[in-house]
Every structure is written in C-alpha cells, then in structure tokens.
Amino acid sequence: xxxxxxxxxxxxxxxxxxxxxxxxxxxxxxxxxxxxxxxxxxxxxxxxxxxxxxxxxxxxxxxxxxxxxxxxxxxxxxxxxxxxxxxxxxxxxxxxxxxxxxxxxxxxxxxxxxxxxxxxxxxxxxxxxxxxxxxxxxxxxxxxxxxxxxxxxxxxxxxxxxxxxxxxxxxxxxxxxxxxxxxxxxxxxxxxxxxxxxxxxxxxxxxxxxxxxxxxxxxxxxxxxxxxxxxxxxxxxxxxxxxxxxxxxxxxxxxxxxxxxxxxxxxxxxxxxxxxxxxxxxxxxxxxxxxxxxxxxxxxxxxxxxxxxxxxxxxxxxxxxxxxxxxxxxxxxxxxxxxxxxxxxxxxxxxxxxxxxxxxxxxxxxxxxxxxxxxxxxxxxxxxxxxxxxxxxxxxxxxxx
Amino acid sequence: xxxxxxxxxxxxxxxxxxxxxxxxxxxxxxxxxxxxxxxxxxxxxxxxxxxxxxxxxxxxxxxxxxxxxxxxxxxxxxxxxxxxxxxxxxxxxxxxxxxxxxxxxxxxxxxxxxxxxxxxxxxxxxxxxxxxxxxxxxxxxxxxxxxxxxxxxxxxxxxxxxxxxxxxxxxxxxxxxxxxxxxxxxxxxxxxxxxxxxxxxxxxxxxxxxxxxxxxxxxxxxxxxxxxxxxxxxxxxxxxxxxxxxxxxxxxxxxxxxxxxxxxxxxxxxxxxxxxxxxxxxxxxxxxxxxxxxxxxxxxxxxxxxxxxxxxxxxxxxxxxxxxxx
Numbered sequence: 213x214x215x216x217x218x219x220x221x222x223x224x225x226x227x228x229x230x231x232x233x234x235x236x237x238x239x240x241x242x243x244x245x246x247x248x249x250x251x252x253x254x255x256x257x258x259x260x261x262x263x264x265x266x267x268x269x270x271x272x273x274x275x276x277x278x279x280x281x282x283x284x285x286x287x288x289x290x291x292x293x294x295x296x297x298x299x300x301x302x303x304x305x306x307x308x309x310x311x312x313x314x315x316x317x318x319x320x321x322x323x324x325x326x327x328x329x330x331x332x333x334x335x336x337x338x339x340x341x342x343x344x345x346x347x348x349x350x351x352x353x354x355x356x357x358x359x360x361x362x363x364x365x366x367x368x369x370x371x372x373x374x375x376x377x378x379x380x381x382x383x384x385x386x387x388x389x390x391x392x393x394x395x396x397x398x399x400x401x402x403x404x405x406x407x408x409x410x411x412x413x414x415x416x417x418x419x420x421x422x423x424x425x426x427x428x429x430x431x432x433x434x435x436x437x438x439x440x441x442x443x444x445x446x447x448x449x450x451x452x453x454x455x456x457x458x459x460x461x462x463x464x465x466x467x468x469x470x471x472x473x474x475x476x477x478x479x480x481x482x483x484x485x486x487x488x489x490x491x492x493x494x495x496x497x498x499x500x501x502x503x504x505x506x507x508x509x510x511x512x513x514x515x516x517x518x519x520x521x522x523x524x525x526x527x528x529x530x531x532x533x534x535x536x537x538x539x540x541x542x543x544x545x546x547x548x549x550x551x552x553x554x555x556x557x558x559x560x561x562x563x564x565x566x567x568x569x570x571x572x573x574x575x576x577x578x579x580x581x582x583x584x585x586x587x588x589x590x591x592x593x594x595x596x597x598x599x600x601x602x603x604x605x606x607x608x609x610x611x612x613x
Numbered sequence: 614x615x616x617x618x619x620x621x622x623x624x625x626x627x628x629x630x631x632x633x634x635x636x637x638x639x640x641x642x643x644x645x646x647x648x649x650x651x652x653x654x655x656x657x658x659x660x661x662x663x664x665x666x667x668x669x670x671x672x673x674x675x676x677x678x679x680x681x682x683x684x685x686x687x688x689x690x691x692x693x694x695x696x697x698x699x700x701x702x703x704x705x706x707x708x709x710x711x712x713x714x715x716x717x718x719x720x721x722x723x724x725x726x727x728x729x730x731x732x733x734x735x736x737x738x739x740x741x742x743x744x745x746x747x748x749x750x751x752x753x754x755x756x757x758x759x760x761x762x763x764x765x766x767x768x769x770x771x772x773x774x775x776x777x778x779x780x781x782x783x784x785x786x787x788x789x790x791x792x793x794x795x796x797x798x799x800x801x802x803x804x805x806x807x808x809x810x811x812x813x814x815x816x817x818x819x820x821x822x823x824x825x826x827x828x829x830x831x832x833x834x835x836x837x838x839x840x841x842x843x844x845x846x847x848x849x850x851x852x853x854x855x856x857x858x859x860x861x862x863x864x865x866x867x868x869x870x871x872x873x874x875x876x877x878x879x880x881x882x883x884x885x886x887x888x889x890x891x892x893x894x895x896x897x898x899x900x901x902x903x904x905x906x907x908x909x910x911x912x913x914x915x916x917x918x919x920x921x922x923x924x925x926x927x928x929x930x931x932x933x934x935x936x937x938x939x
Contacts, residue, residue: 442631445916449878450896454636454908457643457900541757545882548759549897564760568886571766572784583767586760594755 238525238607245606252602255595262592266400270344273394274335274372274380277344278556281379281389284308286579288321289384292331303331307378331380335372343367353467384581387566392581395558396588402470402559404592407539410477411532417478418485419524423516425486426493437490440483448480452542455479456551466557473552477539488527493520526607533600537593544589560585618928625920630682636912637678640905646670647695647903668695681909691913692906696899701910705895709914711786712884712891715807716876719814727819728865731826735834735861736853746823753820759882762813766886769809783809784888810887814880825868830861863934870926874919 246252265272290305306323313320343364344350345357352362373380383393425436443451455476459469496502496519505515544561546552548568553559563585570579648665657663665671669680684690691701734743762783769783782788786806787799794802833839834857842852881893888894892911899907 438627438631441628442635445628445632445919446636446912447874447878447915447919449881449893450912450915451636451639453896453900454639454912457903458639462644537755544757545759548882549885551900564763567763567767568759571763571770573770583760583763586757586763589757589760590752590755593757594751597751597754 242603242606246602249602249605251598255598255602258591258595259599262400262588262595263404265397266404267347269394269397269401270350270366271346271368272370273391273397274369274382275391275394276337276342277394277398277558279341279390279394281385284310284379284381284385284389285387286319286582287379287381287385287389289382289581290380291323292382293328296328304328305331305373305380329378329380330374331371332374333371335369335374336367337369337372337376338367355465355467383584384579386563386582387570392563392584395563396560396585399558399560399563399585400588400592402553402557403540403543403561403589406470406473406477406543406559407536407596410474410481410539410543411535413474413478414481414535415485415528415532417482419489419521419528421482422486422489423493423520426490427497427512427516427520429494433490436486440486443479444483448542449545451480452476452546453549453551456546460551460554463554466554469552469554469557473543473546476546477542480542481535481539485528485531488531489524492524492527496520496523530600530604530607533596533603537596537600540589540593540596560589564589614931617931618924621924621927625924628920629916632916633682633909633913634678636909636916637681638674640903640908641674643903645903647905649903681906685913691910694899694907695904696902701906704907705892705910705914708890708892708895711889712877712880712893715810715814715884715889715891716873716880718807719811719880720818720872720876722811722815723818723822724865726815727822728826728862731823732830732853732858732861734823734827735830738831747827750820750823753816754824756817757882758813758817758879759886761817762810762883762886765809765813781809782806786889810880810883810889813883813887814876817879817883818876822865822868825864826861829864830857833857833861863930866929866933867926869929870919870922870924873922874915877915877918 270276287308287310290308292303292305294300294303296304306325306328308321309324310319310321312318344366345352345362345364346366349357349362352360379385379391381391381393383391383396386392386395421436421440425433456473459472464472493516502515502519505519510518543552543559544564547559547561548565550565553562555562563582567582567586570582646665648661648668648670651660651664662671669677672680681692684692689702691705693700694704697704730746734746737743766783769779769781772780782805786803788794788802788806791799791802834853839852839856842856847856877892881891881896883889884891884893885897896908896911898904899911
C-alpha cells in the first residue's frame with residue numbers, strides 16, 4: 213500500500229480501485245445511508261402498502277365510497293371462516309341478525325349459523341351506483357370528469373358477499389351502516405394525501421418568501437419576517453380553527469374542501485420554513501460562489517434558483533418527511549372537530565368523531581371497530597416519523613455513519 | 614440587561630398589533646356573522662339587519678377592529694359575548710383557570726418524568742432499557758391526543774357498564790353530587806376527576822420532551838470538552854451531571870416559553886373529548902357561533918402569553934448561559 217493515493221472518504225463507499233476517487237452525488241450517498249436504517253425501510257414498505265390500498269380503494273373495498281345501509285348500523289364484524297365441521301372449505305361467513313332485548317332495550321347481534329354465505333373473490337357489483345373509476349383515472353378531479361362526460365365503468369371488487377341480500381362487513385359497520393373497512397381505505401385517500409400536498413405547498417411558500425427575504429433583505433425582509441412573526445404569535449391550533457371557520461359552513465364540493473384544508477395546513481407550516489430558508493440564504497449570499505455568479509452577470513432569479521435553492525434541498529427533504537406526519541395528525545384533529553373534511557367525504561379523523569359521539573353511550577367492548585381509524589392514524593404517523601428519521605440521518609452529514 | 618429587555622419589549626408591540634389584526638381579519642373572512650342566524654325569521658323580516666346594526670356589526674371591518682383595540686387598551690375591556698351577553702372577561706377567566714388547573718400539574722409531572730428518562734436513555738444509549746423507551750416514545754409521538762383521550766373514555770365507560778361505578782371518571786370536572794359534598798370531599802372529588810385528563814395530557818407531551826432531552830444530552834456528551842473531562846479522570850457522575858446535564862438542560866429552558874400556549878392547544882383536544890370546561894371547548898363553540906369578541910379575547914390572551922413566554926425563556930436562557938450575549 214505504498215503508492216496509493218489518499219482516498220477521500222465518500223459516505224461509506226468502497227471504491228474497487230483505491231486510486232480512483234469517485235465523487236458521489238447527494239442522492240447516492242443518501243441512498244447508501246438510508247439503506248442502513250432497517251426501520252426506515254420497513255416503514256417505506258408499510259407506507260407503500262397503505263398508499264396502494266388507498267389508491268385502489270374502490271377495488272379492494274367491497275362497497276362504494278358513499279354506501280350506507282340504515283338497516284345495519286353498528287353491525288359487528290363478520291368473521292371470515294375457513295373450517296366447517298372440521299373440514300377446510302372455501303371462505304364463508306355467517307350473516308348477522310339483530311334482535312331487540314325488550315327488557316334492557318339493547319340490540320344484540322347474533323350469527324345465523326344455519327345459513328352460511330360463501331365469500332366471493334373478484335366479485336362484480338353491477339348496479340349503477342356501484343360503478344367506479346379505477347386507479348389512475350380516479351386522480352382526475354370529479355368536476356373535470358363531469359365536464360369531460362366520463363362515466364364510471366369498473367365493476368370488479370377484490371371480494372364481497374356472494375349473496376347481494378346479505379351484507380358483509382369485514383370490520384363492522386358505523387352509525388350510518390357504512391362499511392368501516394371500506395371507509396378506512398377511502399378515508400385514507402384524504403388522510404394520507406393531505407399531509408403530502410400541504411407539506412409541498414408549505415415548502416413552496418416557505419422557499420419563496422424565505423428566499424426573497426434572505427436574498428433581498430431591507431424592507432422586503434422586514435415585511436415578510438414581521439408577517440411570519442405575527443403569524444407564529446398565534447398558537448397553531450387556534451389559528452387552524454379560525455381559518456377553517458372561513459369555509460366549513462359553505463357546503464362546498466368535496467374536492468374544494470380538500471384543497472382548503474391543504475391551504476389551511478400550509479398556512480401554519482410555511483412560516484417555519486421561511487425562517488430557516490432565510491437564515492440559510494443570508495449566509496449563502498455572502499459565500500464566494502454567490503459573488504462569482506453575480507460578477508459573471510447572473511440574474512437574481514438565476515442565482516436564487518441555481519445557487520441558493522439547491523443548498524436547501526437536504527433541509528427541505530427532511531422537513532417534509534417530518535412535517536407530513538404532523539399534518540396527518542392535524543388534519544385528523546380538524547376533521548374530528550367538524551372543521552375539516554365534511555361528510556359524505558370521509559377521513560380518519562372524521563370517522564373518529566363518530567366514536568366521540570357514541571363513546572359515552574357504549575364502551576370499548578361493544579363497538580370497538582369504530583376506533584379502528586385511530587389505529588391507522590397511528591400506523592401512518594409512526595411509519596412517516598421513522599422514514600423521516602431515516603431520511604434525516606441519510607441527508608444530515610453529521611449523523612452519517 | 615435592562616436595555617436588552619426594553620428593546621425586546623418594544624419589539625413585541627408591532628407583533629402584537631399585527632397578530633391581533635391578522636386574527637381579526639381571519640375571523641371576519643368567515644362568511645356571514647353572528648346576526649346571520651336570524652336571517653330566516655317569519656315574524657320579523659328585518660330581524661337580521663336590526664340585530665346586526667344593534668351590535669355594531671354593520672360597521673366596516675377596520676373600524677370595528679380599532680374600536681375593539683381602543684377598548685382593550687384603554688379600559689382592558691374585551692367586549693361582551695354575543696351569544697350569552699356576558700362580559701367576555703367574566704366568561705374567560707374561569708375557563709382559563711380550569712385549563713390551568715389541568716395544565717400545570719400535567720406539565721410538572723411531564724417534566725419530572727421526561728427529564729430523568731431522557732438522561733437515563735442518553736447515558737445508557739442502545740441498552741435494552743433505552744431501546745424499549747425509544748420505541749415507547751415513538752409510539753407516544755404517533756398517537757394523537759384526542760385518540761388517546763377517546764380510548765381512555767371508552768375504557769372508563771366499559772368499566773362503568775360492568776361494575777356500576779367509575780374507576781376514574783373521564784367526563785367533566787366534578788361529580789353530580791358535588792355541591793352536597795363537604796369542602797374536603799369537594800377537593801378530593803375534583804382531584805379524582807383531574808386524574809384521567811391529566812394523565813392523557815402528560816402522556817401526550819412526555820414522548821416529545823423525552824426525545825428532546827435524550828437527543829440534546831447525547832449531543833453534549835459527544836463534545837470535546839466531555840472527552841477532556843474524562844481524560845482528566847473526573848468522576849463519571851460529575852461529568853454527567855455537572856458538565857453535560859447543565860448544558861443539555863438549556864434546550865428545555867428554551868422550549869419553556871412557547872410551552873404554555875402550545876399546551877393549551879395540545880390539551881384542548883383532551884378537554885373536548887373529556888368534557889373538561891377549559892378554554893378550547895369555549896373557543897370551538899364560539900367559532901361555530903361566530904362569537905367574535907370571545908374568539909378575539911382568547912386569541913389575544915394566547916398571543917400575549919406566547920410573546921411574554923418567549924421573552925421570559927430568552928431571559929432565563931441569558932441568565933443561566935453565560936455564552937449568550939445581549
């Protein structure tokens with residue numbers, strides 16, 4: 213090892229030839245670091261499954277998004293059974309029947325053991341209301357689909373009751389007789405995407421105003437930072453409630469409400485980004501490469517775009533991955549209080565407000581399944597946090613191993 | 614020090630005006646106002662306009678803001694509640710007291726538990742205990758307060774249904790027979806009702822503060838001067854508690870200022886679920902009723918609390934940390 217050139221340590225890379233010093237891009241280093249985090253990788257997988265389920269909710273859920281059955285409210289889950297009198301058979305379930313106890317005035321649910329109903333896989337529901345748009349198409353906003361004259365056509369469902377008269381609720385039904393399993397998937401669409409979109413909007417606003425304030429300084433800086441300071445002087449939750457009050461009574465279409473919730477969340481998030489970005493830009497502005505670019509005649513816009521913003525990339529990625537889970541919680545709080553997503557749309561927080569309405573009447577034992585959306589908030593937030601930790605270690609040079 | 618404090622105080626003034634104006638504008642942006650609910654009145658078609666005029670709600674937004682501001686500054690008068698016709702100050706003070714009655718013990722408990730756990734985790738990094746605590750705090754961070762409170766209520770109701778009495782009550786501040794109890798009994802009764810919401814509020818910020826404490830302690834323990842102290846052969850105890858902890862605790866002091874308003878918000882969801890008559894339930898019902906003056910009073914109090922809290926924690930930081938110059 214006498215004639216080797218000193219190797220510049222490059223993020224745990226092991227060059228095959230010691231004399232070749234390869235520089236690695238940020239993304240390569242980050243990916244190598246990220247792979248050392250087993251929990252972050254598991255989280256990525258879990259989140260992938262959750263997002264896929266939300267995307268294909270129409271197919272996976274046995275009933276359409278707004279399906280309700282007033283005759284079967286708070287029905288306990290139908291147990292899927294594989295064994296019939298000791299023999300392994302194709303999956304089936306027993307229909308649930310409710311009976312009113314005239315002494316206690318409580319409804320009790322029993323299983324009708326005489327009439328097993330087989331489960332049907334890749335079942336079709338042909339009714340007009342049952343049709344849906346399959347995955348990539350359902351991303352198009354509803355209004356646009358209407359103006360284009362598109363009609364839902366897909367009828368295939370992953371599973372369902374083989375008897376249209378007998379409902380099958382995998383995770384029970386809620387106060388309106390809606391399918392909790394399906395509603396969790398449909399609600400996941402909103403709960404899981406609201407955080408991402410709001411974080412993107414918050415980062416965009418923060419980069420824009422933080423960049424302007426830091427780069428131009430003077431009165432621009434003064435005005436923007438005064439505004440950020442005033443905004444941050446109002447505690448988040450109360451600002452959120454007041455902001456939501458602007459739109460909740462208006463009976464707006466579901467997609468508009470969704471966008472407004474995004475805007476409201478972004479409003480409380482962008483100030484922090486602006487403050488950090490301003491600080492970074494203030495120091496970057498005085499660096500040699502910024503002077504060099506300026507003396508070469510680069511325009512302000514070019515200097516900001518090409519020389520300043522790329523430096524904030526690491527911060528932005530880490531900020532986003534740790535803000536998304538907090539926005540998921542915030543959205544659930546808003547909807548829980550009736551100030552966010554409005555029925556008949558659904559989100560996990562909104563579903564839990566049902567639990568809040570009935571929790572005084574019934575304990576956890578009788579209707580435990582209406583608490584399930586909370587479990588999904590928990591899983592989504594936990595996995596996003598773990599993913600964020602992994603990303604932070606991957607992009608933060610100080611915590612690299 | 615004194616000029617620094619004065620400068621900071623002067624800086625607060627524009628923030629105060631801007632924040633309250635901002636709050637006023639946002640509240641005013643909501644469609645309709647308090648009088649709108651009288652729009653459909655078959656007996657008196659002019660009711661809406663009459664009520665709006667009698668409450669002064671027909672004035673332009675800025676005029677109303679300036680009137681409100683003048684009353685607040687000159688007479689410390691926050692106006693009256695449009696729904697209950699009560700003086701807002703009289704309405705809010707008991708709610709504030711209720712919120713604090715829940716928050717202060719919960720906060721003290723949180724810090725008493727979180728700081729030692731954070732220190733333990735940092736000193737025994739990657740030990741079995743640390744791993745268990747890390748997992749628990751990750752779980753704690755992922756459960757929304759209101760969901761934790763819901764689970765508590767559900768278990769409590771379940772217990773009541775099975776046994777006919779409450780193990781720990783999760784609704785309200787007092788029992789129904791509160792007024793008939795002796796003073797000592799009343800005290801015990803309110804203490805008993807405090808347990809459940811206090812545990813939930815404490816649990817909800819426990820994970821966060823533990824993680825901050827652990828991270829900060831680890832950061833300090835990795836510094837060069839700690840290595841120097843070890844190399845000199847100082848006792849481990851002295852290094853940990855005299856050299857490291859004193860520096861690590863600074864972050865906790867820095868977060869203290871924003872704590873109270875943040876906690877009032879964080880505990881708010883618990884207050885709502887457990888029917889604790891604090892500030893947040895009042896705020897929510899006022900949002901729905903568009904009760905402008907109640908909303909503004911609560912927001913103003915919180916803004917002032919936050920600003921003063923931040924100032925105080927900066928001052929405390931400057932006092933205990935000689936590196937900070939002002």
